[in-house]
Amino acid sequence: MSSQSFQDSDDRGTSAHDARPVLSGARLLLADRDERTASAAAEALRDNGVAQVHTVGSSAAFLEAGRRPPSTVRAWDIAVWDSGLGGDDDDLTAFLGEWYAQNPGVPVVVTDEAPSTRRALAALRGRAVDMVERDDLPGLIAAVSRARHQTPASPATGPGPKPVSMLVVGAHPDDVEIGAGGIVHLRADEGWDITVLTLSHGGGGGDPERRGDEALRAAEVMGARLVMEDLPDGSITDDSSTVRIIERTVAETRPDVVLVHSDSDTHQDHRAVHRATLVACRRVPRLACYQSPSATVSYHPNRFVGLSESDLEAKLAAIKAHGSQAGSRWYLDEDLLRSTARYWGRFSQARYAEPLEVIRDATPLGFFAGDHG
Numbered sequence: 334m335s336s337q338s339f340q341d342s343d344d345r346g347t348s349a350h351d352a353r354p355v356l357s358g359a360r361l362l363l364a365d366r367d368e369r370t371a372s373a374a375a376e377a378l379r380d381n382g383v384a385q386v387h388t389v390g391s392s393a394a395f396l397e398a399g400r401r402p403p404s405t406v407r408a409w410d411i412a413v414w415d416s417g418l419g420g421d422d423d424d425l426t427a428f429l430g431e432w433y434a435q436n437p438g439v440p441v442v443v444t445d446e447a448p449s450t451r452r453a454l455a456a457l458r459g460r461a462v463d464m465v466e467r468d469d470l471p472g473l474i475a476a477v478s479r480a481r482h483q484t485p486a487s488p489a490t491g492p493g494p495k496p497v498s499m500l501v502v503g504a505h506p507d508d509v510e511i512g513a514g515g516i517v518h519l520r521a522d523e524g525w526d527i528t529v530l531t532l533s534h535g536g537g538g539g540d541p542e543r544r545g546d547e548a549l550r551a552a553e554v555m556g557a558r559l560v561m562e563d564l565p566d567g568s569i570t571d572d573s574s575t576v577r578i579i580e581r582t583v584a585e586t587r588p589d590v591v592l593v594h595s596d597s598d599t600h601q602d603h604r605a606v607h608r609a610t611l612v613a614c615r616r617v618p619r620l621a622c623y624q625s626p627s628a629t630v631s632y633h634p635n636r637f638v639g640l641s642e643s644d645l646e647a648k649l650a651a652i653k654a655h656g657s658q659a660g661s662r663w664y665l666d667e668d669l670l671r672s673t674a675r676y677w678g679r680f681s682q683a684r685y686a687e688p689l690e691v692i693r694d695a696t697p698l699g700f701f702a703g704d705h706g
């Protein structure tokens with residue numbers, strides 16, 4: 334691919350070059366049971382642009398510094414807490430609850446000697462924004478950079494947590510509907526905030542204006558917002574101009590999850606969009622590929638999202654909204670769409686499913702759960 338400069342930047346945002354703008358000016362409170370570990374972490378954070386790091390050695394001092402920041406600090410932006418200062422899982426959850434009661438807007442990254450699913454669950458229950466291994470400094474810096482832009486989920490008594498933001502990228506109108514229409518409907522129903530980004534008007538397959546209207550209606554049926562760009566159908570590139578166009582929507586929607594075409598695809602536009610999206614979304618923690626009708630046998634799905642009858646009906650209705658294409662495309666045949674979903678259902682616990690090939694899932698528990706049927 335030609336956008337070498339994009340590829341060179343660290344995927345996890347851990348290089349000083351990358352993280353500095355993100356962390357620049359941040360004021361951070363850090364607790365660790367060991368002074369040497371604390372000062373190594375503080376030094377690495379400062380190297381990455383954090384303006385002030387105040388370290389403490391106990392949970393009590395952590396809470397106290399939360400209540401009364403030193404005179405040079407107006408307020409904390411982020412806190413890092415060593416779970417070894419707490420007790421068992423319930424203590425961990427309770428301690429985080431205490432922190433957030435006192436500092437509702439200050440996200441906590443938890444460091445842990447040996448993060449386990451059980452530990453991560455306890456941290457999630459306590460609304461920690463992340464859990465990283467205690468001596469993984471690059472991991473800590475990446476987590477802190479991400480936390481800078483997160484607000485911890487509100488407690489059950491407050492307003493609801495920020496909905497999950499999902500961005501689904503396709504080269505042409507109807508690509509997203511065919512590959513992930515059921516998933517979009519399912520997640521929209523669950524309250525996710527979903528944006529479909531279509532990079533061309535599909536002029537090669539009909540009147541671009543009509544296809545634009547159809548795409549809008551289809552997005553509505555699935556419960557998503559539509560952003561439509563105007564790249565040339567058939568000759569979409571994976572170079573920096575495409576990357577920048579995708580980055581625009583990424584910056585605007587701040588996705589937690591991105592779905593896109595797979596690289597194992599015979600259509601050059603689909604492959605280009607896959608590659609450009611990988612670059613544009615290099616800091617998005619979760620990315621997976623849906624199946625296009627032009628996917629090759631090298632497409633290897635490893636997650637299967639179970640769909641209900643109504644998810645499948647919404648998918649079919651969204652595809653029908655692309656009326657200009659009906660009849661002229663073999664892959665829009667309803668019988669084929671239905672039986673494909675039924676076939677993938679075999680790998681889920683639901684009657685129907687859509688497959689995903691997970692490229693990245695940087696969540697302690699694994700975000701793309703096997704089945705939601």
Ligand SMILES: [Zn+2]
Nearest residue numbers: 504505508603
């Ligand atoms: Zn397409």
